Amino acid sequence: MAFSLRKSKYVIYNNLKTRMGLFGITKNRSCWTSSPTHHHSTPIAAPFVQTFRNTCASFRNTGTLFSARRFESIKAGKQVLDFPGGMVAFTSEMSFISESPKERAHCYRVLDDNGQPIIHQNIVNEEVSITMYAHMVTLQIMDTIFYEAQRQGRISFYLTTNGEEAINIASAAALTIDDLIFPQYREPGVLLWRGFTLQEFANQCFGNKADYGKGRQMPIHYGSNKHNYFTISSTIATQLPHAVGAAYSLKMEKKDACVVTYFGDGGSSEGDFHAALNFAAVMEVPVIFICRNNGWAISTPTSDQFRSDGVVVKGKAYGVRSIRVDGNDALAIYNAVHAAREMAISEHRPILIEALAYRVGHHSTSDDSTKYRPANEIEFWRTSRDPVTRFRKWIESNGWWSGEAESELRSSVRKELLHAIQFAEKVEKPSISNIFTDVYDIPPLNLCEQEISLRETIKRYPEDYPPNVPV
Amino acid sequence: MWGIIRQKVGSGGLPVPISGKSLQSIRPAVSAMRSYSSAAKEMTVRDALNSALDEEMSADPKVFLMGEEVGEYQGAYKISKGLLEKYGPERVLDTPITEAGFAGIGVGAAYYGLKPVVEFMTFNFSMQAIDHIINSAAKSNYMSAGQISVPIVFRGPNGAAAGVGAQHSQCFAPWYGSCPGLKVLVPYSSEDARGLLKAAIRDPDPVVFLENELLYGESFPVSAEALDSSFCLPIGKAKIEREGKDVTITAYSKMVGYALKAAEILAKEGISAEVINLRSIRPLDKSTINASVRKTNRLVTVEEGFPQHGVGAEICTCVIEESFGYLDAPVERIAGADVPMPYAANLERMAVPQVEDIVRAAKRTCYRSVPMAAAA
Numbered sequence: 001m002a003f004s005l006r007k008s009k010y011v012i013y014n015n016l017k018t019r020m021g022l023f024g025i026t027k028n029r030s031c032w033t034s035s036p037t038h039h040h041s042t043p044i045a046a047p048f049v050q051t052f053r054n055t056c057a058s059f060r061n062t063g064t065l066f067s068a069r070r071f072e073s074i075k076a077g078k079q080v081l082d083f084p085g086g087m088v089a090f091t092s093e094m095s096f097i098s099e100s101p102k103e104r105a106h107c108y109r110v111l112d113d114n115g116q117p118i119i120h121q122n123i124v125n126e127e128v129s130i131t132m133y134a135h136m137v138t139l140q141i142m143d144t145i146f147y148e149a150q151r152q153g154r155i156s157f158y159l160t161t162n163g164e165e166a167i168n169i170a171s172a173a174a175l176t177i178d179d180l181i182f183p184q185y186r187e188p189g190v191l192l193w194r195g196f197t198l199q200e201f202a203n204q205c206f207g208n209k210a211d212y213g214k215g216r217q218m219p220i221h222y223g224s225n226k227h228n229y230f231t232i233s234s235t236i237a238t239q240l241p242h243a244v245g246a247a248y249s250l251k252m253e254k255k256d257a258c259v260v261t262y263f264g265d266g267g268s269s270e271g272d273f274h275a276a277l278n279f280a281a282v283m284e285v286p287v288i289f290i291c292r293n294n295g296w297a298i299s300t301p302t303s304d305q306f307r308s309d310g311v312v313v314k315g316k317a318y319g320v321r322s323i324r325v326d327g328n329d330a331l332a333i334y335n336a337v338h339a340a341r342e343m344a345i346s347e348h349r350p351i352l353i354e355a356l357a358y359r360v361g362h363h364s365t366s367d368d369s370t371k372y373r374p375a376n377e378i379e380f381w382r383t384s385r386d387p388v389t390r391f392r393k394w395i396e397s398n399g400w401w402s403g404e405a406e407s408e409l410r411s412s413v414r415k416e417l418l419h420a421i422q423f424a425e426k427v428e429k430p431s432i433s434n435i436f437t438d439v440y441d442i443p444p445l446n447l448c449e450q451e452i453s454l455r456e457t458i459k460r461y462p463e464d465y466p467p468n469v470p471v
Numbered sequence: 472m473w474g475i476i477r478q479k480v481g482s483g484g485l486p487v488p489i490s491g492k493s494l495q496s497i498r499p500a501v502s503a504m505r506s507y508s509s510a511a512k513e514m515t516v517r518d519a520l521n522s523a524l525d526e527e528m529s530a531d532p533k534v535f536l537m538g539e540e541v542g543e544y545q546g547a548y549k550i551s552k553g554l555l556e557k558y559g560p561e562r563v564l565d566t567p568i569t570e571a572g573f574a575g576i577g578v579g580a581a582y583y584g585l586k587p588v589v590e591f592m593t594f595n596f597s598m599q600a601i602d603h604i605i606n607s608a609a610k611s612n613y614m615s616a617g618q619i620s621v622p623i624v625f626r627g628p629n630g631a632a633a634g635v636g637a638q639h640s641q642c643f644a645p646w647y648g649s650c651p652g653l654k655v656l657v658p659y660s661s662e663d664a665r666g667l668l669k670a671a672i673r674d675p676d677p678v679v680f681l682e683n684e685l686l687y688g689e690s691f692p693v694s695a696e697a698l699d700s701s702f703c704l705p706i707g708k709a710k711i712e713r714e715g716k717d718v719t720i721t722a723y724s725k726m727v728g729y730a731l732k733a734a735e736i737l738a739k740e741g742i743s744a745e746v747i748n749l750r751s752i753r754p755l756d757k758s759t760i761n762a763s764v765r766k767t768n769r770l771v772t773v774e775e776g777f778p779q780h781g782v783g784a785e786i787c788t789c790v791i792e793e794s795f796g797y798l799d800a801p802v803e804r805i806a807g808a809d810v811p812m813p814y815a816a817n818l819e820r821m822a823v824p825q826v827e828d829i830v831r832a833a834k835r836t837c838y839r840s841v842p843m844a845a846a847a
Binding site: 246275282 | 584603607618651757
């Protein structure tokens with residue numbers, strides 16, 4: 001016991017000696033009455049050890065080692081200390097910050113459930129409003145018809161945006177074409193707004209020759225450079241750090257543009273979410289993180305996804321300015337994204353927007369959500385909380401829309417879509433050379449050899465090869 | 472070459488003249504450049520990598536370096552020494568500790584036109600970022616049908632060092648080498664390091680650049696040509712380090728040095744070994760390997776990594792596929808032990824190939840000693 005205490009005293013003393021040397025002064029010099037060269041055969045007295053420990057503790061608490069000044073200051077009776085990272089006020093009242101707030105973060109909305117503005121304010125003009133509404137309707141119909149096409153076996157997969165039309169269209173409307181989009185997969189509306197045609201959507205779903213993706217990916221994995229919409233990849237939340245990297249690139253270019261990236265409530269659990277928000281704040285880049293909190297990640301409800309007050313409070317943890325908006329209110333989203341864009345570009349900061357909504361449809365055509373949630377809940381949100389209907393009420397109350405315009409729009413969109421599908425179905429599939437291109441910038445030798453070998457095999461055994469696929 | 476001295480930092484930044492202090496930090500490369508006409512200069516792999524990074528960053532303002540400790544600390548292994556001072560914090564980024572984060576951010580920056588060089592403190596830590604390397608970097612050009620190219624370089628030390636244990640010693644050449652869309656390079660000498668890193672940074676495809684910690688301090692002679700700032704080695708070509716006619720020994724990274732030592736020992740016993748420095752795991756230079764085996768009729772593959780599904784397995788198979796008739800003996804694979812790397816020095820030594828193992832394997836292919844199976 002004596003021996004080990006003596007040894008530890010040497011270790012501690014030597015450590016402290018180095019630190020003291022750097023400080024020069026120490027308040028607690030009085031405790032250093034015994035010299036280190038004394039060999040104590042008797043156990044060190046307990047009170048002495050006590051002082052030791054206190055000394056150690058207070059030295060450790062006094063911040064960085066390499067400053068000789070005294071950094072305890074007394075401000076207005078409160079003790080404040082300069083820890084690495086900044087000044088922190090002390091308190092003698094021990095209290096834990098609660099895991100849940102007394103009141104949840106408020107949700108910004110402009111229109112009430114009946115589509116009437118809650119407070120009088122300058123909102124979007126007629127032209128933009130009608131364009132937004134038309135796109136929301138188009139998105140809705142596109143979802144319905146492609147979903148049916150999958151059920152009929154004409155495409156292999158589809159996923160709908162039901163209930164999130166406002167998030168898609170209104171956010172896109174508040175941006176410019178120069179802003180880069182890094183989507184998750186439930187944002188085809190943003191691409192639709194930017195001018196992607198129904199035919200182009202259909203081509204991708206059918207994976208035909210005209211598909212910009214050259215038949216490489218599953219349906220709904222759209223991507224288009226000319227629309228500044230980065231190709232969808234199935235992995236969750238990987239687009240978040242990508243968005244930050246691209247924003248860094250934009251910042252270095254000093255462009256009047258920002259990056260906007262979307263993800264769901266489930267995506268906020270991924271490690272990439274943490275890294276992206278943390279990094280974006282540290283690097284001070286112009287990026288807007290839009291979380292579509294629609295209550296469900298396939299069958300996982302948000303109560304099983306996180307225990308925080310949604311996603312908006314996480315922004316504060318990373319030093320990111322954030323807001324919660326009503327995801328079914330197109331005007332609220334428009335305003336929030338517009339303001340966020342201004343801040344992101346002029347102040348070089350990331351912004352987090354949490355849009356609360358409900359995923360009315362199933363996760364995808366591979367899912368039947370009635371298995372894990374009540375059908376009447378789905379029905380409630382589909383009817384009473386429909387964002388499209390709510391917006392329609394607003395434009396109708398302004399006299400900008402009518403029942404005839406509605407039915408005319410719906411029938412013409414439907415017709416155009418059915419035609420696009422029929423056409424896309426008939427277009428040839430991509431040729432087999434597309435198996436080997438784009439793996440690298442220039443196809444390497446082994447792939448060239450493999451293509452030659454494949455063509456020879458097809459020529460030799462044509463009966464094993466489908467006749468309607470071009471070679 | 473003195474064009475390096477003045478360049479803009481980022482876009483629209485102020486020109487940054489080199490101060491005497493930063494000149495000092497790149498002095499080895501500079502003084503080497505001055506003596507074009509004299510005999511080959513020696514350069515450590517560390518300086519070779521540093522000079523390659525320096526020259527590429529100077530030539531192209533889109534190139535930037537990112538990783539843990541690359542800036543203020545001058546690089547965990549001092550590879551990026553002097554670069555922060557010279558190019559500023561916009562082009563040499565010290566990142567928070569999140570491999571997944573900064574790999575993803577690098578990929579995103581590459582998506583939108585920059586050319587990041589992402590440093591992993593060791594490729595063992597790249598495991599935390601492997602999703603971004605494979606799913607975001609390697610596959611993006613293909614999945615987007617050419618719309619998104621990813622001109623990124625992931626570099627860092629790979630394989631065993633000395634006494635760093637299981638989680639710091641794995642060789643990742645086989646894992647990354649199996650993924651289409653990536654290019655995987657494995658330099659050995661300083662010339663390799665310079666030429667391949669410059670080629671990697673200029674390449675429009677994502678490149679995984681596997682260095683070796685123990686080679687950083689080793690000096691190699693570099694030719695005058697290699698010191699020129701436009702020097703570049705072709706990706707996908709192996710180098711025949713030593714010509715021979717009796718047995719082909721393929722190796723990469725640190726094992727090239729071991730193979731060369733083994734060749735010396737074998738030469739004394741009358742066996743002329745041809746040592747191939749692979750330089751590139753993907754694309755693998757199958758034609759050089761096969762041409763060599765067709766000449767020598769015997770093959771020994773050497774690697775430090777685990778034996779199952781290793782680089783040697785791929786080489787052996789492609790030789791059997793293309794040159795089976797030319798083989799006079801079964802192919803031999805030398806690899807690390809099939810265990811996580813132990814720490815104790817004696818155990819570690821047993822877990823990695825040694826020169827004697829290579830010599831014995833070569834002799835077995837020459838029927839100078841009893842085959843291992845028969846001895847069992």
